[in-house]
Amino acid sequence: MKTRIEGTTMPVLELTLDTGEQIIAEGGDVSWLTLGFDIETSTGFGSRGKGGFMSGLKRMVGGGQLFLSQYTAAKPGCFIAFGARFPGTIRELTIDPSDNYMVQSGSFMASTSDVEVSVGLQKKLGVGIFGGAGVVFQKLAGNGSAWVQLAGEIVEYDLKEGESLLIHPGHLALYRAEMNLEFTTIKGVKNKFFGDSLFLAQLHGPGHVWLQSMTPAKLAAAIEPYLPDKSSNNS
Template sequence: MDFEIADGHSYATLEISMDAGDRVGVDPGSMVIRSESVHSETNSGEGGLGGMLKRAVSDELEVLTTFMEAEADDSRVVLAPDYLGDIAHIDLDGTEGVKVQSGGLLAWTEDIERGTARNDASNFFSSGELTVLKLDGSGSAFVSAFGAVREETVTGDDPLVVDEDHLLAWTDGLSVSRQKDSSIKSSLLGGEGFVTKLSGEGRVWVQTRDPMILYQGNGN
Protein backbone atom coordinates (compact mmCIF):
# COMPACT_ATOMS: atom_id res chain seq x y z
CA MET A 1 0.00 0.00 0.00
CA ASP A 2 1.36 3.41 -1.01
CA PHE A 3 0.16 6.91 -0.21
CA GLU A 4 0.52 10.31 -1.86
CA ILE A 5 -0.66 13.68 -0.57
CA ALA A 6 -1.36 15.80 -3.65
CA ASP A 7 -3.07 18.94 -4.96
CA GLY A 8 -1.34 21.48 -2.74
CA HIS A 9 -1.69 22.62 0.84
CA SER A 10 -5.02 24.42 0.42
CA TYR A 11 -6.92 21.74 -1.48
CA ALA A 12 -5.03 18.61 -0.45
CA THR A 13 -6.15 15.13 -1.43
CA LEU A 14 -4.90 11.74 -0.28
CA GLU A 15 -4.38 9.08 -2.96
CA ILE A 16 -4.05 5.51 -1.68
CA SER A 17 -2.64 2.86 -4.02
CA MET A 18 -3.70 -0.63 -2.95
CA ASP A 19 -2.99 -4.26 -3.78
CA ALA A 20 -5.54 -7.04 -3.46
CA GLY A 21 -6.43 -7.55 0.19
CA ASP A 22 -5.23 -4.13 1.36
CA ARG A 23 -7.70 -2.47 3.71
CA VAL A 24 -7.88 1.05 5.06
CA GLY A 25 -10.30 2.90 7.32
CA VAL A 26 -11.53 6.29 6.12
CA ASP A 27 -13.67 9.13 7.35
CA PRO A 28 -17.21 8.54 6.02
CA GLY A 29 -17.98 10.83 3.10
CA SER A 30 -14.33 11.59 2.32
CA MET A 31 -14.12 9.52 -0.87
CA VAL A 32 -13.70 11.48 -4.11
CA ILE A 33 -13.01 8.61 -6.52
CA ARG A 34 -12.13 4.91 -6.28
CA SER A 35 -11.36 2.05 -8.58
CA GLU A 36 -14.25 -0.28 -9.29
CA SER A 37 -12.17 -3.03 -7.70
CA VAL A 38 -12.29 -1.26 -4.31
CA HIS A 39 -15.12 -2.45 -2.10
CA SER A 40 -16.64 0.05 0.36
CA GLU A 41 -18.24 -1.08 3.62
CA THR A 42 -19.68 1.01 6.43
CA ASN A 43 -20.39 -0.42 9.85
CA SER A 44 -20.88 0.65 13.44
CA GLY A 45 -17.31 0.05 14.51
CA GLU A 46 -17.90 -3.25 16.30
CA GLY A 47 -14.77 -5.34 15.67
CA GLY A 48 -12.90 -4.48 12.50
CA LEU A 49 -10.10 -1.99 12.63
CA GLY A 50 -10.85 -0.18 15.83
CA GLY A 51 -13.70 -1.81 17.68
CA MET A 52 -16.54 0.19 19.18
CA LEU A 53 -15.59 3.77 20.04
CA LYS A 54 -16.57 5.23 23.38
CA ARG A 55 -16.90 8.85 24.37
CA ALA A 56 -14.39 9.85 27.03
CA VAL A 57 -16.89 10.80 29.74
CA SER A 58 -20.27 9.61 28.49
CA ASP A 59 -22.19 6.48 27.55
CA GLU A 60 -20.99 4.02 24.96
CA LEU A 61 -21.67 5.25 21.41
CA GLU A 62 -21.47 3.43 18.14
CA VAL A 63 -19.69 5.42 15.44
CA LEU A 64 -20.08 4.71 11.76
CA THR A 65 -16.80 3.89 10.05
CA THR A 66 -16.11 3.24 6.39
CA PHE A 67 -13.56 0.66 5.28
CA MET A 68 -12.08 0.41 1.80
CA GLU A 69 -10.73 -2.96 0.67
CA ALA A 70 -9.03 -3.69 -2.65
CA GLU A 71 -10.10 -6.77 -4.58
CA ALA A 72 -7.34 -6.42 -7.19
CA ASP A 73 -3.80 -5.09 -7.46
CA ASP A 74 -3.21 -1.52 -8.64
CA SER A 75 -6.45 -0.27 -7.13
CA ARG A 76 -6.71 3.26 -5.82
CA VAL A 77 -8.83 5.56 -3.70
CA VAL A 78 -8.69 9.36 -3.56
CA LEU A 79 -9.91 11.05 -0.37
CA ALA A 80 -10.49 14.69 0.53
CA PRO A 81 -11.56 16.38 3.79
CA ASP A 82 -14.76 18.38 4.07
CA TYR A 83 -13.04 21.77 4.20
CA LEU A 84 -10.13 23.60 2.63
CA GLY A 85 -6.74 22.69 4.02
CA ASP A 86 -3.80 20.36 4.23
CA ILE A 87 -3.32 16.67 5.02
CA ALA A 88 -0.46 15.34 7.16
CA HIS A 89 0.93 11.82 7.51
CA ILE A 90 1.59 10.57 11.05
CA ASP A 91 3.77 7.46 11.31
CA LEU A 92 3.20 5.33 14.41
CA ASP A 93 5.92 2.82 15.32
CA GLY A 94 4.13 1.07 18.17
CA THR A 95 6.11 2.75 20.95
CA GLU A 96 3.88 5.75 21.58
CA GLY A 97 0.27 6.60 20.79
CA VAL A 98 -1.08 9.79 19.29
CA LYS A 99 -4.17 11.74 20.32
CA VAL A 100 -6.20 13.44 17.59
CA GLN A 101 -9.22 15.70 17.61
CA SER A 102 -11.69 13.24 16.12
CA GLY A 103 -12.83 15.57 13.35
CA GLY A 104 -9.25 15.66 12.09
CA LEU A 105 -8.77 11.94 11.40
CA LEU A 106 -9.10 11.29 7.66
CA ALA A 107 -7.71 7.75 7.18
CA TRP A 108 -5.69 5.03 8.90
CA THR A 109 -4.14 1.69 8.05
CA GLU A 110 -5.42 -1.60 9.37
CA ASP A 111 -2.75 -1.96 12.05
CA ILE A 112 -3.85 1.24 13.81
CA GLU A 113 -6.10 0.75 16.83
CA ARG A 114 -8.57 3.51 17.67
CA GLY A 115 -10.28 4.41 20.90
CA THR A 116 -11.29 7.52 22.81
CA ALA A 117 -8.92 9.28 25.17
CA ARG A 118 -9.40 11.00 28.51
CA ASN A 119 -10.34 14.64 28.05
CA ASP A 120 -6.95 16.16 28.98
CA ALA A 121 -7.23 19.51 27.26
CA SER A 122 -10.94 20.14 28.01
CA ASN A 123 -11.05 22.33 24.95
CA PHE A 124 -13.99 23.18 22.72
CA PHE A 125 -13.77 20.15 20.49
CA SER A 126 -13.33 17.48 23.15
CA SER A 127 -15.82 18.94 25.63
CA GLY A 128 -18.40 20.33 23.22
CA GLU A 129 -18.71 18.76 19.81
CA LEU A 130 -16.17 15.99 19.28
CA THR A 131 -14.21 13.44 21.26
CA VAL A 132 -10.45 13.03 21.36
CA LEU A 133 -9.31 9.87 19.61
CA LYS A 134 -6.37 7.75 20.76
CA LEU A 135 -4.36 5.99 18.05
CA ASP A 136 -2.07 3.07 18.92
CA GLY A 137 -0.13 0.41 17.05
CA SER A 138 2.25 0.46 14.10
CA GLY A 139 1.09 2.00 10.86
CA SER A 140 0.02 5.22 9.20
CA ALA A 141 -2.63 7.76 10.08
CA PHE A 142 -3.61 10.83 8.09
CA VAL A 143 -5.05 13.97 9.65
CA SER A 144 -6.70 16.84 7.84
CA ALA A 145 -6.57 20.48 8.89
CA PHE A 146 -8.28 23.77 8.24
CA GLY A 147 -5.34 25.57 6.65
CA ALA A 148 -1.83 24.16 6.67
CA VAL A 149 -0.46 21.61 9.14
CA ARG A 150 2.61 22.49 11.19
CA GLU A 151 4.51 19.83 13.15
CA GLU A 152 6.23 21.13 16.27
CA THR A 153 8.69 19.40 18.58
CA VAL A 154 8.31 19.73 22.35
CA THR A 155 11.30 19.15 24.63
CA GLY A 156 11.65 19.02 28.39
CA ASP A 157 13.06 22.53 28.61
CA ASP A 158 10.84 24.06 25.91
CA PRO A 159 7.07 23.53 26.48
CA LEU A 160 4.67 24.62 23.74
CA VAL A 161 1.60 26.81 24.17
CA VAL A 162 -1.09 26.45 21.50
CA ASP A 163 -4.32 28.36 20.90
CA GLU A 164 -6.68 25.47 21.59
CA ASP A 165 -8.76 26.05 18.46
CA HIS A 166 -5.63 25.33 16.41
CA LEU A 167 -4.63 22.14 18.25
CA LEU A 168 -4.96 19.09 15.97
CA ALA A 169 -2.91 16.17 17.37
CA TRP A 170 -0.17 15.38 19.90
CA THR A 171 1.86 12.39 21.07
CA ASP A 172 0.46 10.60 24.09
CA GLY A 173 3.49 11.12 26.34
CA LEU A 174 3.02 14.87 26.55
CA SER A 175 1.51 16.50 29.63
CA VAL A 176 -1.48 18.66 28.69
CA SER A 177 -3.01 21.54 30.66
CA ARG A 178 -5.41 24.36 29.88
CA GLN A 179 -5.27 27.99 30.94
CA LYS A 180 -6.78 31.36 30.08
CA ASP A 181 -4.78 33.74 27.93
CA SER A 182 -5.68 37.40 27.51
CA SER A 183 -3.70 37.62 24.26
CA ILE A 184 -6.42 35.70 22.40
CA LYS A 185 -10.19 36.02 22.37
CA SER A 186 -12.78 33.35 22.77
CA SER A 187 -14.23 32.38 19.40
CA LEU A 188 -17.67 32.12 20.98
CA LEU A 189 -17.88 34.82 23.63
CA GLY A 190 -15.39 37.48 22.52
CA GLY A 191 -13.61 37.52 25.89
CA GLU A 192 -10.46 35.81 27.07
CA GLY A 193 -9.59 32.67 25.18
CA PHE A 194 -7.93 29.47 26.27
CA VAL A 195 -4.59 27.98 25.37
CA THR A 196 -3.28 24.46 25.81
CA LYS A 197 0.17 23.97 27.31
CA LEU A 198 2.01 20.82 26.24
CA SER A 199 5.15 19.85 28.13
CA GLY A 200 7.54 16.92 28.18
CA GLU A 201 9.00 15.17 25.13
CA GLY A 202 6.98 14.67 21.98
CA ARG A 203 5.39 16.08 18.85
CA VAL A 204 2.42 18.36 18.24
CA TRP A 205 0.48 19.02 15.03
CA VAL A 206 -1.41 22.30 14.70
CA GLN A 207 -3.66 23.77 12.02
CA THR A 208 -2.94 27.30 10.88
CA ARG A 209 -6.56 28.44 10.55
CA ASP A 210 -9.24 28.54 13.24
CA PRO A 211 -12.03 26.03 12.45
CA MET A 212 -14.39 27.92 14.76
CA ILE A 213 -14.83 30.33 11.86
CA LEU A 214 -16.70 27.54 10.07
CA TYR A 215 -19.09 27.13 13.00
CA GLN A 216 -19.68 30.88 13.19
CA GLY A 217 -20.23 31.05 9.44
CA ASN A 218 -22.95 28.40 9.73
CA GLY A 219 -24.62 30.25 12.55
CA ASN A 220 -23.73 27.60 15.15
Protein backbone atom coordinates in the same frame (compact mmCIF):
# COMPACT_ATOMS: atom_id res chain seq x y z
CA MET B 1 0.37 0.59 -0.89
CA LYS B 2 1.15 3.86 -2.63
CA THR B 3 0.18 7.27 -1.27
CA ARG B 4 -0.37 10.37 -3.38
CA ILE B 5 -1.50 13.77 -2.08
CA GLU B 6 -2.62 16.18 -4.79
CA GLY B 7 -3.60 19.82 -4.56
CA THR B 8 -2.76 22.74 -2.33
CA THR B 9 -5.59 24.57 -0.56
CA MET B 10 -8.10 21.70 -0.75
CA PRO B 11 -5.90 18.60 -1.16
CA VAL B 12 -6.95 15.08 -2.12
CA LEU B 13 -5.52 11.90 -0.60
CA GLU B 14 -5.28 9.01 -3.09
CA LEU B 15 -4.29 5.51 -1.94
CA THR B 16 -3.43 2.74 -4.43
CA LEU B 17 -3.66 -0.77 -2.96
CA ASP B 18 -2.31 -4.19 -3.89
CA THR B 19 -4.48 -7.30 -3.69
CA GLY B 20 -5.67 -7.93 -0.12
CA GLU B 21 -4.57 -4.57 1.27
CA GLN B 22 -7.15 -2.72 3.36
CA ILE B 23 -8.07 0.84 4.24
CA ILE B 24 -10.41 1.95 7.06
CA ALA B 25 -12.44 5.18 6.86
CA GLU B 26 -15.61 6.67 8.29
CA GLY B 27 -18.73 6.14 6.20
CA GLY B 28 -19.38 8.81 3.60
CA ASP B 29 -15.82 10.19 3.61
CA VAL B 30 -14.78 8.58 0.32
CA SER B 31 -14.74 10.95 -2.65
CA TRP B 32 -14.17 8.42 -5.45
CA LEU B 33 -12.74 4.94 -6.02
CA THR B 34 -12.15 2.38 -8.74
CA LEU B 35 -14.06 -0.86 -9.19
CA GLY B 36 -12.55 -3.87 -7.47
CA PHE B 37 -13.03 -3.12 -3.77
CA ASP B 38 -14.83 -5.39 -1.30
CA ILE B 39 -16.56 -3.07 1.19
CA GLU B 40 -17.60 -4.05 4.71
CA THR B 41 -19.11 -1.87 7.44
CA SER B 42 -18.64 -2.60 11.16
CA THR B 43 -17.98 -1.06 14.57
CA GLY B 44 -14.99 -3.32 15.27
CA PHE B 45 -12.30 -2.38 12.77
CA GLY B 46 -8.95 -1.17 14.00
CA SER B 47 -6.44 -2.96 16.22
CA ARG B 48 -7.32 -6.27 14.52
CA GLY B 49 -11.04 -5.80 15.00
CA LYS B 50 -10.93 -5.73 18.79
CA GLY B 51 -13.51 -3.82 20.77
CA GLY B 52 -16.57 -4.12 18.56
CA PHE B 53 -19.48 -1.93 19.61
CA MET B 54 -17.59 -0.38 22.54
CA SER B 55 -14.85 0.78 20.16
CA GLY B 56 -17.54 2.45 18.08
CA LEU B 57 -18.92 4.23 21.13
CA LYS B 58 -15.43 5.50 22.02
CA ARG B 59 -15.07 6.92 18.53
CA MET B 60 -18.44 8.66 18.85
CA VAL B 61 -17.38 10.25 22.15
CA GLY B 62 -14.27 11.46 20.32
CA GLY B 63 -16.36 13.11 17.61
CA GLY B 64 -16.19 10.22 15.13
CA GLN B 65 -18.81 7.84 13.78
CA LEU B 66 -20.15 4.61 15.27
CA PHE B 67 -19.52 2.62 12.08
CA LEU B 68 -16.39 2.41 9.96
CA SER B 69 -16.04 1.08 6.42
CA GLN B 70 -13.27 -1.30 5.42
CA TYR B 71 -12.15 -1.26 1.77
CA THR B 72 -10.26 -4.38 0.65
CA ALA B 73 -8.60 -4.44 -2.78
CA ALA B 74 -9.68 -7.54 -4.71
CA LYS B 75 -7.06 -6.92 -7.41
CA PRO B 76 -3.87 -4.89 -7.78
CA GLY B 77 -4.03 -1.23 -8.76
CA CYS B 78 -7.32 -0.33 -7.05
CA PHE B 79 -7.29 3.22 -5.74
CA ILE B 80 -9.50 5.20 -3.38
CA ALA B 81 -9.54 8.97 -2.84
CA PHE B 82 -10.55 11.24 0.03
CA GLY B 83 -11.15 14.95 -0.50
CA ALA B 84 -10.38 17.61 2.08
CA ARG B 85 -13.33 18.90 4.11
CA PHE B 86 -11.78 22.32 4.71
CA PRO B 87 -8.71 24.30 3.52
CA GLY B 88 -5.52 22.86 4.91
CA THR B 89 -3.03 20.04 4.53
CA ILE B 90 -3.00 16.23 4.76
CA ARG B 91 -0.30 14.42 6.77
CA GLU B 92 0.64 10.73 6.91
CA LEU B 93 1.53 9.28 10.33
CA THR B 94 3.31 6.01 11.11
CA ILE B 95 1.66 4.40 14.15
CA ASP B 96 3.29 1.78 16.39
CA PRO B 97 3.43 1.06 20.14
CA SER B 98 6.07 3.80 20.62
CA ASP B 99 4.41 6.28 18.25
CA ASN B 100 0.84 7.13 19.33
CA TYR B 101 -0.74 10.46 18.51
CA MET B 102 -3.52 12.76 19.66
CA VAL B 103 -5.38 14.56 16.88
CA GLN B 104 -8.13 17.13 17.12
CA SER B 105 -11.60 15.66 16.61
CA GLY B 106 -12.73 15.65 12.97
CA SER B 107 -9.19 15.47 11.56
CA PHE B 108 -8.98 11.68 11.06
CA MET B 109 -9.35 10.72 7.37
CA ALA B 110 -8.31 7.08 6.95
CA SER B 111 -5.94 4.40 8.23
CA THR B 112 -4.69 0.90 7.63
CA SER B 113 -6.63 -1.86 9.35
CA ASP B 114 -4.51 -2.24 12.53
CA VAL B 115 -4.79 1.38 13.65
CA GLU B 116 -7.29 2.06 16.44
CA VAL B 117 -9.12 5.39 16.70
CA SER B 118 -10.59 6.23 20.11
CA VAL B 119 -11.31 9.20 22.34
CA GLY B 120 -8.11 10.37 23.99
CA LEU B 121 -9.08 13.59 25.72
CA GLN B 122 -12.29 15.51 26.30
CA LYS B 123 -12.35 18.87 28.07
CA LYS B 124 -15.34 21.18 28.47
CA LEU B 125 -14.22 24.80 28.45
CA GLY B 126 -17.57 26.56 28.75
CA VAL B 127 -19.20 28.91 26.25
CA GLY B 128 -17.55 31.09 23.62
CA ILE B 129 -16.02 29.95 20.34
CA PHE B 130 -16.44 26.27 21.27
CA GLY B 131 -20.18 26.74 21.89
CA GLY B 132 -19.98 24.94 25.22
CA ALA B 133 -18.92 21.67 23.58
CA GLY B 134 -15.32 21.94 24.74
CA VAL B 135 -12.34 20.40 22.97
CA VAL B 136 -11.97 16.74 22.03
CA PHE B 137 -8.91 14.84 20.81
CA GLN B 138 -8.88 11.37 19.24
CA LYS B 139 -6.07 8.94 20.01
CA LEU B 140 -4.41 7.03 17.16
CA ALA B 141 -2.78 3.82 18.40
CA GLY B 142 -1.95 0.32 17.17
CA ASN B 143 0.28 -0.47 14.17
CA GLY B 144 0.18 0.92 10.66
CA SER B 145 -0.39 4.22 8.87
CA ALA B 146 -2.99 6.92 9.38
CA TRP B 147 -3.84 10.06 7.43
CA VAL B 148 -5.13 13.21 9.09
CA GLN B 149 -6.32 16.56 7.79
CA LEU B 150 -5.07 19.71 9.53
CA ALA B 151 -6.58 23.17 8.98
CA GLY B 152 -4.72 26.03 7.30
CA GLU B 153 -0.93 26.22 7.40
CA ILE B 154 1.04 24.00 9.82
CA VAL B 155 3.83 25.08 12.18
CA GLU B 156 5.75 22.35 14.03
CA TYR B 157 7.71 22.52 17.28
CA ASP B 158 9.91 19.95 18.98
CA LEU B 159 9.65 20.58 22.74
CA LYS B 160 12.49 19.36 24.92
CA GLU B 161 12.26 18.07 28.47
CA GLY B 162 11.20 20.95 30.73
CA GLU B 163 9.86 23.08 27.85
CA SER B 164 6.20 24.04 27.62
CA LEU B 165 4.03 25.93 25.14
CA LEU B 166 0.77 27.85 25.69
CA ILE B 167 -1.63 27.30 22.79
CA HIS B 168 -5.16 28.38 21.94
CA PRO B 169 -6.98 25.01 21.97
CA GLY B 170 -8.36 25.46 18.46
CA HIS B 171 -4.86 25.81 17.02
CA LEU B 172 -3.57 22.62 18.66
CA ALA B 173 -3.97 20.16 15.78
CA LEU B 174 -1.79 17.17 16.61
CA TYR B 175 0.72 16.07 19.25
CA ARG B 176 2.43 12.95 20.44
CA ALA B 177 0.28 11.02 22.93
CA GLU B 178 2.92 10.75 25.65
CA MET B 179 3.03 14.53 26.10
CA ASN B 180 1.27 16.04 29.11
CA LEU B 181 -1.55 18.46 28.24
CA GLU B 182 -3.23 20.77 30.77
CA PHE B 183 -5.57 23.72 30.48
CA THR B 184 -5.00 27.06 32.14
CA THR B 185 -6.61 30.49 32.24
CA ILE B 186 -5.00 33.79 31.30
CA LYS B 187 -4.05 35.53 34.53
CA GLY B 188 -5.59 38.96 35.04
CA VAL B 189 -8.39 38.48 32.50
CA LYS B 190 -11.67 38.10 34.35
CA ASN B 191 -14.24 39.44 31.88
CA LYS B 192 -16.83 36.69 31.42
CA PHE B 193 -17.58 37.93 27.90
CA PHE B 194 -14.23 36.58 26.74
CA GLY B 195 -15.66 33.06 27.02
CA ASP B 196 -13.21 30.39 25.82
CA SER B 197 -10.51 32.94 25.02
CA LEU B 198 -9.70 32.78 28.76
CA PHE B 199 -8.45 29.23 28.33
CA LEU B 200 -5.17 28.09 26.84
CA ALA B 201 -3.79 24.60 26.38
CA GLN B 202 -0.44 24.11 28.11
CA LEU B 203 1.56 21.37 26.43
CA HIS B 204 4.68 20.01 28.15
CA GLY B 205 7.70 18.42 26.48
CA PRO B 206 9.40 16.30 25.51
CA GLY B 207 7.61 15.65 22.25
CA HIS B 208 6.53 17.00 18.87
CA VAL B 209 3.50 19.21 18.25
CA TRP B 210 1.73 20.38 15.09
CA LEU B 211 -0.14 23.72 15.26
CA GLN B 212 -2.69 24.84 12.67
CA SER B 213 -3.12 28.46 11.56
CA MET B 214 -6.86 28.04 11.01
CA THR B 215 -9.45 26.68 13.43
CA PRO B 216 -12.71 25.06 12.24
CA ALA B 217 -14.61 27.43 14.55
CA LYS B 218 -13.04 30.51 12.97
CA LEU B 219 -13.72 29.15 9.48
CA ALA B 220 -17.37 28.61 10.39
CA ALA B 221 -17.59 32.14 11.84
CA ALA B 222 -16.05 33.61 8.67
CA ILE B 223 -18.62 32.05 6.31
CA GLU B 224 -21.63 32.38 8.63
CA PRO B 225 -22.59 35.91 7.41
CA TYR B 226 -22.89 34.58 3.84
CA LEU B 227 -25.25 31.71 4.70
CA PRO B 228 -29.01 32.05 4.06
CA ASP B 229 -30.98 33.45 6.98
CA LYS B 230 -33.34 30.63 7.92
CA SER B 231 -35.30 32.87 10.26
CA SER B 232 -36.48 34.93 7.28
CA ASN B 233 -37.86 31.88 5.47
CA ASN B 234 -41.65 32.20 5.30
CA SER B 235 -42.25 28.65 4.13
